Amino acid sequence: MKAIPQHLLEELDVRILLGNTYHLYLRPGYEAIRRMGGLHRFMSWERAILTDSGGFQVYSLSELRKVTEEGVSFRSHIDGSSHFFSPEHSMDVQIALGSDIAMAFDECTEYPADYARARASLEMTLRWAKRSQEHFEKHKQERPWDRAQGSEKRAQEMRDQTPNLFGIVQGGMFPDLRRESAERLVEMDFPGYAIGGLSVGEPREMTREMIATTLPLLPKDKPRYVMGVGYPDEIAEYARMGVDMMDCVLPTRAARHGLLFTSEGRLNIRNRQYAEDQGPPDPNCGCMVCRRYSRAYLRHLMVAQESLSAVLNTLHNLAFYVETMRKVREELLAVSS
Amino acid sequence: MKAIPQHLLEELDVRILLGNTYHLYLRPGYEAIRRMGGLHRFMSWERAILTDSGGFQVYSLSELRKVTEEGVSFRSHIDGSSHFFSPEHSMDVQIALGSDIAMAFDECTEYPADYARARASLEMTLRWAKRSQEHFEKHKQERPWDRAQGSEKRAQEMRDQTPNLFGIVQGGMFPDLRRESAERLVEMDFPGYAIGGLSVGEPREMTREMIATTLPLLPKDKPRYVMGVGYPDEIAEYARMGVDMMDCVLPTRAARHGLLFTSEGRLNIRNRQYAEDQGPPDPNCGCMVCRRYSRAYLRHLMVAQESLSAVLNTLHNLAFYVETMRKVREELLAVSS
16 A cells, blocks of 8 residues: 555554555566465555456556457556466466455456447456456465465465455446346356446446446345445445445545545645644544644645655545445444344 | 654654754744744654754755855755845744754854864854854743643643753864864853764764764763764764764665665665565564565565655664664663663
């Protein structure tokens, strides 16, 4: 997690991290992480880890991509070296990382995409989901910690946990394609389902409509995960609609740009109006930043380009997101009991 | 402290911070900090704060400096704006910051400097020390927290503490000038004494010689402070010689460049040899970094230019410095008892 030591994430009650397969594949390399006993051990994080398939960053970061039925060839954004990701290779990499929740290798359909394009992309994603699943089931027991030394008890615990592969719904912004994608994916029987290809530039009502269209077709007793969202009010709204999991760079990236999420709305800590504001970032927040530091101090760190700025802003935004989801869970439990 | 939240500094048992008068004067400005109740309150740090006089950064960072008997005029390294620091103004700024230990405004003699230059610089530093002292004694009760709201008990405690002004010995690399500077400074009766103008490019034996020459002339029952040093073995050596205080950017700056100080010597964490080294940075260190993370992980963070790299490297180096000084104190207490 950018700028935040793991023990502070634990103190924040963060229970799961997303590991970026594309980045870890390029640096330090998945073979290196496998040799070192997996990502949990490498980064000293015993709680859950979800890994994405690598596909999204291949599409958004790498150069000279070429997509074929077999997979995607691309050049590294770091050194221009050539690489190839297929559904099978993405599974190998995620298994090597020791992921608890791996994602099927999909094609994240761009926005806007016409019906024919969305249909073709969805069909390939379903074929890739099948290949991902077959390869994953065959190799999922090859977990990296069997190779590592360390606490025998912990090693046994981790061996006992079976990793999970989630399928991903695509279908662009077409409700009938979303429904078809969901139905055909559910037939394949995954332990969890993601809705992908959202928050890619479409208006928010459209995001909501696609989620509302897709959710009822996904089994209620399995995790339902919307990828790449969102703002605090957005994630609360989707959770109330029945979404169980979401992921987003927003709380951490916004923090580094000085955008704080608070109970009173968004606050751009760079603003001159906070130069001598001795109040906490969010008067209703009990996080370690709001209990101790003023808006004036956080603004100063930002303006002076101090690295502590990213640390404190990120700590607050993460605390705000964790608290947002805690409240939603409490609310939903109250409704259901 | 770059990259490290205050509560982690407290956990590390850091008891005093150095506030850079030059930087704080330019950003956010000393009047702003005074209006907000002083630096302790602004940055949420209740332990001790020492401020430098601003002179050193004026000489090393600012542009178009002009030194006269009255003081130093200079242009900001940030926006080129014109400013003027005199002994009186430096005292006003340090008092406004609410410093616990303020430093006299001196001229840090450059290296190399010939005898005549070192003599002239020393004489001006002594005249400036006198002006610093007179102004400080007249105004030291004007502490900024009288203006601030907050815990009345804490405000009273802080009002009860009288700030201290330390004089600074100069004299270039000439033992007789160092002795003269020390003797004439001690006549002025400061509550503590610093040895300045060292670690400015001279060989280390010369630093040691100047400290050895000067220390016996400074009262043993008052703090003796060598400015701008040093490496771990250096600070241990000087402490054994009788130095009570030192300050240096080295542990934090080196950390950001991947240089870790360990019980086994210096370790450049960027080196390829650590790519899969699962040992702790320092096997003999019990700090929160060495207990949890491997050399391989720290190397990865550095190579991938992750901001967490600066946080973890700095935490370790600070812990190592704090532990170095703790051991020296223990050793000296054992010898003296």
